[in-house]
């Protein structure tokens with residue numbers, strides 16, 4: 001079929017198989033150009049099909065020849081409809097890894113469940129023996145807790161008082177004002193349940209108990225801090241509480257296992273998760289313009305190459321006062337933050353394309369779904385039903 005983008009609000013409900021492959025191959029080239037022989041060798045990536053998890057998998061595989069097992073929750077093609085972007089990304093990643101002689105297998109299912117944890121452990125036992133790096137990169141709006149069977153939902157809300165700021169309708173290119181009412185205590189608790197550190201700990205306990213965690217292994221989960229303008233809805237909001245719990249979990253994992261667990265604070269990038277956060281897409285559009293002008297712009301893959309090569313496996317973690325890895329250092333640079341803050345009060349729908357890199361944001365967003373890639377013929381009839389190579 002001929003696949004065109006169909007955008008609904010902040011998601012695109014179609015994905016292009018060849019475009020996703022082109023995007024994955026672009027990231028592979030970045031990883032290959034930064035080889036690190038001291039990197040991880042056997043890696044489990046939980047949340048490996050899009051965004052930061054996918055790029056970490058690519059950086060480990062193509063930067064350090066690592067064997068990778070990826071876990072994700074994606075929609076294969078059904079009834080002739082295209083699969084989700086993460087499905088095509090994973091197909092393309094596996095294909096490229098196998099071509100390069102690298103082990104790559106994937107498990108599609110709910111990472112929060114006991115069944116998927118057991119399946120991952122069986123696969124590691126059978127194929128890899130043990131893993132030396134566990135990457136936890138889930139972003140999910142809900143979680144069913146396997147112990148009580150209850151489903152919890154996360155919300156993106158401020159705490160204590162309502163928050164009003166500028167936001168961007170990325171579909172229409174309109175800047176407007178949004179007011180978000182504060183979360184209830186139950187909403188805060190449920191967001192921590194979904195996006196906090198509990199499930200990361202459950203994974204690490206299960207892996208260690210099964211004897212598939214290599215002695216002295218490393219583990220990393222991702223967080224975000226960002227500028228003060230977004231603090232009420234992010235860092236000081238419900239999601240920020242969950243991220244604090246991830247920091248608690250990092251210390252608990254390091255205490256409980258022969259494993260160094262870290263939180264890496266990453267930079268703001270366009271992903272399916274970040275495009276759903278109010279205010280953040282407007283900030284990202286301005287940030288892109290500022291960082292591109294300074295020559296410090298990075299996407300997920302550049303961030304993850306730097307995280308693995310320079311920090312986690314580069315001998316220089318550069319931890320902050322709370323023990324976190326700060327790979328958001330260039331974003332948080334004083335000059336960059338000042339330049340964004342100067343533009344913020346001025347920006348409007350009319351000045352959006354002048355004062356920000358909104359077109360860069362849009363291109364990035366479309367690329368997440370495999371659209372707008374150079375060398376891909378979007379008028380060509382393409383096969384949308386594609387199996388994961390490792391499933392065959």
Ligand code: NAD
Pocket residue numbers: 046047048049050051052053071072073074086109110111112137138139140221222223224265266267268269270271272273274
């Ligand atoms: P993303 O939406 O691109 O990726 C989420 C991944 O989680 C996908 O692989 C998806 O399949 C998987 N997933 C979701 N629910 C699942 C489930 N139940 N079972 C198995 N897999 C599941 O998100 P992202 O932006 O790359 O976020 C990853 C992490 O990075 C999050 O912790 C996020 O807070 C953090 N982070 C993101 C940004 C940003 O700007 N996007 C910045 C800093 C930190």
